[in-house]
Amino acid sequence: MSIAPSESVVFKPWASAPGEATTDRIQSVRLSLVNLPLHAPISDAKVLTGRQKPLTEIAFLFAEIRTEGGHEGLGFSYSKRAGGPAIYAHAKEIAPELIGEDPSDTGRLWSKLVWAGASMGRSGVAVQGIAALDIALWDLKARRAGLPLAKLLGAHRDSVDVYNTSGGYLSMPIKEVLENVDLARARGVGGIKLKVGSPDPSVDLKRVEAVREHLGDDVPLMVDANQQWDRITATRVGRVLENFNLTWIEEPLDAYDAEGHAALAATLDTPIATGEMLTSVGEHAALIEAGSSDFVQPDAPRVGGITPFLRIAALADHKGRALAPHFVMEIHLHLSAAYPRTAWVEHFEWLEPMFNERLELKDGRMIIPNRAGLGLSLSEQAAAWTTESAVFGSGA
Incomplete structure (x- = not known):
């Protein structure tokens, strides 16, 4: 429709009147x-x-x-x-x-x-x-x-790659670990994380070799040293671990050693993951700025909730890092789904008895529940x- 030059036009700031805003207390x-x-x-x-x-x-x-x-x-x-x-x-x-x-x-x-x-x-x-x-x-x-929390935040995916940790602790003999691997995979878990960091590194290498052989070459496998290596040990063991096509090596050094993690990340082809022990945006920012890891691992309950977690995620995204939040899959599923880059969620079945609902696993991924919010109620x-x-x- 054309408007004649002589016609006066009144421009409105919106096409239709907005509804009344809803507030609550x-x-x-x-x-x-x-x-x-x-x-x-x-x-x-x-x-x-x-x-x-x-x-x-x-x-x-x-x-x-x-x-x-x-x-x-x-x-x-x-x-x-x-x-x-x-x-x-x-x-x-x-x-x-x-x-x-x-x-x-x-x-x-x-x-x-x-x-x-x-x-x-x-x-x-x-x-x-x-x-x-x-x-x-x-x-x-x-x-x-x-809306599910992931959708409220702006989801980039409806499911997230998932790996299991609870079946690979050092207190478990390797036979039990391999049985747990099969149980996790049958349940729908995609990747497996194995605890390492034994006083004798040769023990770790034997366990990693056994799990990799059991899984085959194509299944994602991660290891976690829980901060127990020094820089020399982490470098030497890390070089041997290159042979196992790991998705990442987690917490090889003290959680606050930004310089050491950065040097290790630059030395090894295997990606480095760390950050779960940090409890503030500032601490995470220091590691991200230093290039200390390829996978950033904030823990929403540890850093103060979702509000600061989102700030950390924004910093990580800006620096091109992947995301793999620590623990509490019930929260981190939503936050990982809303992250624009590569993201994982960590599977622990420990918390399941506390909730009436269960999270769905399928083909190596965890599905965002079709329930509002976190989709949880206490049991x-x-x-x-x-x-x-x-x-x-x-x-x-």
Whole structure:
């Protein structure tokens, strides 16, 4: 349609009137400390070198947030061996800051919670206490939108490559490891990660050789030294491991040795993965800027939740790194699906008893569930394992 020069035209800022924006307010926050027992003690290289005791249970902090409009969100953080009660105690002190707030303001609320406990710093216990609350806010936002969290964030894929770790610990004899490999593969897992870092590297090499022979050449295989090599050992063992076509070597050095990891990444053809132990955006930024790894491995509960995780992912993407988040597949499936580059998710079946839902595996990949938010609800077993709880706001 043409408009005559003499006609006056009124331009409107939108084609049709927008609907009224929906806001809501946080009515209550429930926190729970839950101790998850493992079926049997497990050991990695940190145990064999005498730095830690075998892992027998994991402490979880759950946060359940409810709004005046009846919307709910579920989030969690965790700690292994020590720290669970500390995370719970810190979360109890800062959780009241959320009452009356708009749950959509995830970035502002994360900053508010950090400042509420400013003297505790911006890493470690302080942010791990915040993480459960932040993840619950993101879950609530996605549930209210009626979308899986991955879709709310902007998914790049509907499924993610998945590898199993829980079947390859050093406390397991190689026969049991090979049986676990078959079970994981039959369940639909794509890759296998094997723990290494024994005091005698020849033991590690024999185990890697056995698993690679059992899998064949084409199945993705990773190894994880859990920070127990020095630079010389990591270089020498890494050169031998080149023969096994590994997808990556994980945590060959101390988690904070950015320079050493960068040198190793430049020396070896096998990709380097690290980052799971870091607890802040700044720490991850230092490793990313130094070129310390090919696979970045942030852990959302450890770095303070989804809000800081997304900042780390943006830095990693900018530098062209692949992503392989640590543990808690129930959260990291969504975050890996929303990452634009190569991404993996780590399979641990340990947390399954705490939820009523299960994640689907097919052809080596984990499927984004067709449920809103994280797609999780707490089971009766989680309630039975709860040792402490507290409620803030209405219903307290």
